[in-house]
Amino acid sequence: MTRTVFRGGTLYDAASRSADRADIAVEDGWIVDVGSGLDGDVEVDCTGSGILPGLFDCHVHLTMSSTDLFGIAQEPFSLQFYEGALNMAKTLAAGVTTVRDAAGADLGMRVAQERGMIPGPRMQVSLNMLSQTGGHGDPWWPSTCVMDLLPPHPGRPPIVVDGPEEIRRKVRELVRAGADVIKVATSGGLVSSGGGPEFAHFRDDEIAMMVGEATAAGLHVMAHAHGAGAKAAVRNGARSIEHGHQLDDETLAMMAERRVWLVPTLSSGIGLRRSIESGDQYPSHVLAKIEESAGDDSMRRAVEAGVPIAMGTDAPLHPHGENLVELELLVENGLRPADALHAATLSAAELMGLDRTLGSIEPGKRADLVVVDGDPLDVDHLGKRIRAVYQDGRAVAGARRTSDT
Known part of the structure; x- marks a missing residue:
């Protein structure tokens, strides 16, 4: 040897x-x-x-290289998997050897990496993001068109659900399809057609069902969440809050007490603003939501409150391969450099349940x-x-x- x-x-x-x-x-x-x-x-x-x-990136979308819905709608269906292979290689070259894919990658991509068929980071996959009807992940648009960044296929089940029993079945379908973590949107988002971050999605009994079914399968729940939606996710047992704008003091105190992780994806905001400056077109209501989020200080207050932080980027909102820009932004928002590195190493490993070996x-x-x-x-x-x-x-x-x- x-x-x-x-x-x-x-x-x-x-x-x-x-x-x-x-x-x-x-x-x-x-x-x-x-x-x-x-x-x-x-x-x-x-x-x-x-x-x-x-290093770890706890929030990526490897099958996506942009959020241009019109452009993506015109691409061949299978192209996303070749995009994924390219983005995996870029991510690995950036020093990120482990990721949590927050919707897009399927079980086959993870297995291909494990078998050495393609170079890339170790992966935990969520497959897709649970959304309520009209929620952040619902692909329906006011034009009545359906434009889905992540169209369903046999390895990536459809995800619009309402009510505890629909949720119970859907979580089990995701587990059957190979999910390592369950992702949900418990609030609106910045770039979706629906409501903004201030609107909570899913009720307590629905979120509790997700967490209960995930727990029964030995998995955790990661929640795209802002404001009241983040508070509901924390209250009902989510493992991590992704993005986390508009977090009030009560939510931050609960997160610190229950050791619920914040994955702030600060570089995604930088990426969105650069996209707008370069001339990419967004509806006026989306531009308004992006503008309103710019001055949010939740990350800095989370650090002061003792909330555990793990690094995530939301790539491709900021390009794959430029993941480590997030470390600089973590420092700008209250972490010491050594703590920012911890967020991308041992903290992230603990969040993902990998700290015994990574x-x-x-x-x-x-x-x-x-x-x-x-x-x-x-x-x-x-x-x-x-x-x-x-x-x-x-x-x-x-x-x-x-x-x-």
Whole structure:
């Protein structure tokens, strides 16, 4: 068995949220030792570099490269899976070795990655997002046209449901189709045709049914949620709040007490505004919702309230492959750089239930490693400083000088 030593790098220790120089020994894809002067059969020279655990993005849409409904409606149905493969490769090259796909990717994509058929991050998939009639995920538009960013297929069930019993059956269908997490919209959204973030979707008995059925299958619920919809999701047992605008103090206090995660997807707002500036067309009511969201301070107040934060981008609203811009935005909104990195490593791993094997550089964990130029605690332009990405100890992006010892 080959023993590879990553020598001379400065490691980010997610447990202590600090960095120090150390070597890493890897065998058969697992970290077996961390310390000084380690020996091995093969050496990777990391002198002058930082080493991070493989990073997480807890909110992506890999089968989508834009939100242009008219353009997507004219594309061949199967093209989305090739888009997904391309976006998986871009995400991996950005140092993100694990993702939670928040609607779009199906079980086949996850299995293809697990079998090494296509390069990409490890994946948890939600398949699609539960929506009430007229809710954020309902593809019906006022013109009476149906324009669906994520049209149903055998591996991605339709998701418009009303009432606890419809929800019970739909969650079971999603589980049957291979969902690793159940996603729901418990409020309106910015770019949908329906109501804005201030409108709550689904009632307590409906959300409780989702959580109960997900729990019975060993899964969690992630909630696209703002305002009163976020409060309802927290009250009824959701694991995480995605986006999370208009969160009042009571909601934040409940999230901190119950350890409900916030995945703020700050870069999605940047991406939407850039899209508008570049001339992309949105209806006036959508533009108004985007404008109203710009000054929201929920993320900063969540940090002050002690709410756990995990990194997510909502790519492609901000492009796939530029995921690490989110780290800079997390710092701008109240986190220290070391805490922003924690949100993208051990915190994210805990959210996804993977912290026993991923999220930090320590013996007994998978050798997902990201080698970067310079100080690993410096998150500014970190995405442009990626030198190499390793998954299970195998180089999957970039290259470093190696030598036999």
